[in-house]
Amino acid sequence: MSAHSEQLASSQLLYLFVLWLIPLALTIFLIKRLFANSVSHRNSPPSPSKLPIIGHLHKLGLYPHRSLQKLAQRHGPLMLLRLGSVPTLIVSSAEAAQEALKTHDLAFADRPRSKLNEKLLYKYKDVSSAPYGEYWRQMKSICVIQLLSNKRVYDMRRVRENETALLVKKIAESSPSVVDLSDLLMAYTNDVVSMSAFGQKFSEGESGRQLRRLMKEFVSVLGGFDIGTYIPRLAWFSSLLGIYNKADAVAKEFDEFLERIVDEHVDTTKRERAEGAEDFVDVLLEIYKDKSITGYSIDRESIKAIVLDVLAAGTDTTYTVLEWAMTELLRHPQVMAKLQNELRSTGRKRSDIIVPDEYEKIPYLEAVIKETLRVHPPVPLLVPREARNDVNIMGYEIVAKTMVIVNAWAIGRDPTLWDEPDEFRPERFLNSSVDIRGHDFQLIPFGVGRRSCPGISFAMVTNEIALANLLHKFNWELPNGMKRGDLDMTETTGSTIHKKEPLLAIATPYSV
Numbered sequence: 001m002s003a004h005s006e007q008l009a010s011s012q013l014l015y016l017f018v019l020w021l022i023p024l025a026l027t028i029f030l031i032k033r034l035f036a037n038s039v040s041h042r043n044s045p046p047s048p049s050k051l052p053i054i055g056h057l058h059k060l061g062l063y064p065h066r067s068l069q070k071l072a073q074r075h076g077p078l079m080l081l082r083l084g085s086v087p088t089l090i091v092s093s094a095e096a097a098q099e100a101l102k103t104h105d106l107a108f109a110d111r112p113r114s115k116l117n118e119k120l121l122y123k124y125k126d127v128s129s130a131p132y133g134e135y136w137r138q139m140k141s142i143c144v145i146q147l148l149s150n151k152r153v154y155d156m157r158r159v160r161e162n163e164t165a166l167l168v169k170k171i172a173e174s175s176p177s178v179v180d181l182s183d184l185l186m187a188y189t190n191d192v193v194s195m196s197a198f199g200q201k202f203s204e205g206e207s208g209r210q211l212r213r214l215m216k217e218f219v220s221v222l223g224g225f226d227i228g229t230y231i232p233r234l235a236w237f238s239s240l241l242g243i244y245n246k247a248d249a250v251a252k253e254f255d256e257f258l259e260r261i262v263d264e265h266v267d268t269t270k271r272e273r274a275e276g277a278e279d280f281v282d283v284l285l286e287i288y289k290d291k292s293i294t295g296y297s298i299d300r301e302s303i304k305a306i307v308l309d310v311l312a313a314g315t316d317t318t319y320t321v322l323e324w325a326m327t328e329l330l331r332h333p334q335v336m337a338k339l340q341n342e343l344r345s346t347g348r349k350r351s352d353i354i355v356p357d358e359y360e361k362i363p364y365l366e367a368v369i370k371e372t373l374r375v376h377p378p379v380p381l382l383v384p385r386e387a388r389n390d391v392n393i394m395g396y397e398i399v400a401k402t403m404v405i406v407n408a409w410a411i412g413r414d415p416t417l418w419d420e421p422d423e424f425r426p427e428r429f430l431n432s433s434v435d436i437r438g439h440d441f442q443l444i445p446f447g448v449g450r451r452s453c454p455g456i457s458f459a460m461v462t463n464e465i466a467l468a469n470l471l472h473k474f475n476w477e478l479p480n481g482m483k484r485g486d487l488d489m490t491e492t493t494g495s496t497i498h499k500k501e502p503l504l505a506i507a508t509p510y511s512v
């Protein structure tokens, strides 16, 4: 979802606030030094100099993945920062990521708590923020086995095929005018996710309008910066800004929306069931009614929390890949031409919707998507973890409750792992076994281990079918004589990184 401007405004306001704290912090720092006793330190990872109260918060800047990469180049692949009062381990190399996420997967399998997560995510009853433990294990296994397994994702192919056909139709009808690809791709991914989750579209009708507005507000509040998370005694400032009241209001309205969805599914006569497959709410209600399916019961709140997770974790992230892939293809016409040749050389009819799947692999298409995930991982710092106990990692002692941030963006651009890491060159994946499923630590856009993303297959097939058809059926150029070097690559701020300016392009239907 796009909440760019709100996120930017709130980030900038908070950033100014953090800057205002610097003189205060410096004064306290000097006073403390005057009275300081020598303190014994454990063998902690290297840490840049910090300020009292805010610690290293001021070093994050508007693009933390970039600032942290620069810091790691000076201080090493394991750094210990203090974000306010929160000790935070920053992991910036493939080797360190393997140590943290594989060797010590269990120790780092928790998520940090925050007041905003608590308010917006049903008191941590969703999968992504749930504390590590039995409840999380049950919810995660419902996602992995019941909702997002390869079989379920395959069974839901009609939704993807219909939405892809619609996307192609919209673009063909707009030709030769300029199309806002960002807007179209966001509508496509959001509709695939919401149709799969509960059989309704984001882009249509009154309920779609409400959902679009709600998601925008939800992402803006959840992705915004809450100083109270890092400096609890300054939580009053977040209250003053109205952040917590806003979170309560959004949570309440979202809950009413999800209640209605669940009610409509309970009373199947009230809704037209999508042809063919069940949606996620149907599956969750079956488990709710019959605990023998999973061996444990779930309540109504868990159903709503899982659906909310799917919307929050699945829409923005999936769309971002398509937007950056099309941006890079427009910047690299020779890559686009090579992909089009591959797609068009197989003797398919122009009107057919191409459905790449496990039976029909399209190697260069896969390579383009992997390269996009390497250069533009949608969630560059993954989702923060938290140490469940004291851990010794690469000779350093990490204390329980330390937050862990893995800079997947920096790892994907590490020159010791990748030739010309800033270049978009899908060929690097053609004769390589490096994959995105969390076994190759130089490419981990979906995370690794117990807490890794359960939506990989869903996201990959949703992106592959759309990209294959956009490139098979159309030739693309930039509008108004724009040169490819002029394409604005500025990123948005926030936890999921989009292109800041919408991607505009002209499509011409391809004819043999």
Ligand code: HEM
Residues within 6 Å of the ligand: 127, 128, 129, 140, 143, 148, 309, 310, 313, 314, 315, 317, 318, 321, 377, 378, 379, 382, 383, 384, 385, 445, 446, 447, 448, 449, 450, 451, 452, 453, 454, 455, 456, 458, 459
């Ligand atoms: C390109 C698309 C996507 C990307 C890049 C992505 C990335 C991620 C990342 C980095 C994590 C945290 C992993 C970790 O801590 O190791 C995550 C977790 C998660 N993702 Fe995704 N995701 C995507 C799509 C999806 C989709 C489509 C769904 C659901 C339909 C989904 C559902 C989740 C859930 C529920 C979690 C929490 C897992 C847990 O805490 O155990 N994601 N995702």
